[in-house]
Amino acid sequence: MKAYERLIKYASFPTASDENNEHCPSTPTQLEFAKALETELRELGLDEVTLDENGYLFATVPAVRGYEDAPVIGFIAHMDVSPEVEDKNVRAHTVKYNGGDVVLNDELNIVMSESEYPILKNYVGKTLVVTDGTTLLGADDKAGIAEIISACEILLADETIPHGKIRIGFTPDEEIGRGADLFDVESFGAKWAYTLDGAMFGEVEYETFNASSLKVEINGKSIHPGAAKDTMINASVVAHEYMSLLPTLERPEHTSGYEGFYHLTHMEGAVEKAVLNFIIRDHDFSKMEYRCDYARRAADELNRKYGNGMVNVEIKESYRNMKEMIVPEWHLIDNAYAAIRTLGGEPISYPVRGGTDGSRLSFMGLPCPNLGTGSHNHHGKMEFACAEAMDDCVMQVIEIAKLYAKK
Numbered sequence: 001m002k003a004y005e006r007l008i009k010y011a012s013f014p015t016a017s018d019e020n021n022e023h024c025p026s027t028p029t030q031l032e033f034a035k036a037l038e039t040e041l042r043e044l045g046l047d048e049v050t051l052d053e054n055g056y057l058f059a060t061v062p063a064v065r066g067y068e069d070a071p072v073i074g075f076i077a078h079m080d081v082s083p084e085v086e087d088k089n090v091r092a093h094t095v096k097y098n099g100g101d102v103v104l105n106d107e108l109n110i111v112m113s114e115s116e117y118p119i120l121k122n123y124v125g126k127t128l129v130v131t132d133g134t135t136l137l138g139a140d141d142k143a144g145i146a147e148i149i150s151a152c153e154i155l156l157a158d159e160t161i162p163h164g165k166i167r168i169g170f171t172p173d174e175e176i177g178r179g180a181d182l183f184d185v186e187s188f189g190a191k192w193a194y195t196l197d198g199a200m201f202g203e204v205e206y207e208t209f210n211a212s213s214l215k216v217e218i219n220g221k222s223i224h225p226g227a228a229k230d231t232m233i234n235a236s237v238v239a240h241e242y243m244s245l246l247p248t249l250e251r252p253e254h255t256s257g258y259e260g261f262y263h264l265t266h267m268e269g270a271v272e273k274a275v276l277n278f279i280i281r282d283h284d285f286s287k288m289e290y291r292c293d294y295a296r297r298a299a300d301e302l303n304r305k306y307g308n309g310m311v312n313v314e315i316k317e318s319y320r321n322m323k324e325m326i327v328p329e330w331h332l333i334d335n336a337y338a339a340i341r342t343l344g345g346e347p348i349s350y351p352v353r354g355g356t357d358g359s360r361l362s363f364m365g366l367p368c369p370n371l372g373t374g375s376h377n378h379h380g381k382m383e384f385a386c387a388e389a390m391d392d393c394v395m396q397v398i399e400i401a402k403l404y405a406k407k
């Protein structure tokens, strides 16, 4: 079965994760999808198919004879989709793209315009998988799942393709940042892996942000405003002051490329108490440490002014840039590039302004760069995948497996 046909089938499973649910998986629908995938993997004849109680689905394509000593490599994708956009009643279908705008929904007049989505120009003459414009497609990351399973199907059917043991893993709750939390690296048992969770075929991502959360709690001093002179400390005003100490141009809306930022994600305040929540991001770890230090110094400054304990800062690391774990395993990038070139593609790497499950997994002992899936406009109603690009992504898995079987 073609990867795009699998994607259309998988898109009918609603699998949005839910950050307000602390269970794993965070939604029972993900487990239903995992069970359907489990059945499919067994029917295809994969080995060592396991689905644990947290919704992690692992399986094996055994090495072909003579290649049992090749290193075990893994391919990973996530089963949940973004909770930001409706994912129920997805009507995925194909359209032949001949250039120009794509009418997704005649009745509701929903159009994916070429001017707004110039990436479409890469796909003239190709087959696109789209929705009716009212829901997500869920190609992020069901395209990755479809490609990995289609690659397994080809490998299992053709004994002449040399490859070592291949492990595949499908994970829950990536979109809410928990995909790696309960990933059992040891039982997965691969030396290295790739996530298929990117956009364009040819993408190879190995640099992510370093990420921390910053919570600033401000304790004010409330008193009747009529008698407040020289006594009141208004926590909301101090919060504003804290905010003004952070560099104005180092916010998401003013940064790109390798530029890091402080991003205010939430605030609440009264006279007695105020809380500011930020996320801090930077690709460079020493700059990241500087940023965290700066956030503490800003609090120190205000504590000197208003008295100790007035402003409390709590910083928690969320994930680290995987680059430092990938550089010593540079063959991962070389082999991905070589596979893409073999298929006539042009490899491209750029720093991800976010994280992937791979950033966490890389630090858990499973170095794990990210590959494209031939899909675009993730997390939105204009999401689409290209059937031919998905085929390339299937072959990319196979070519990488072949490269790791080279003696």
Ligand SMILES: [Zn+2]
Pocket (backbone or CB within 6 Å): 078, 140, 141, 174, 197
């Ligand atoms: Zn994803």
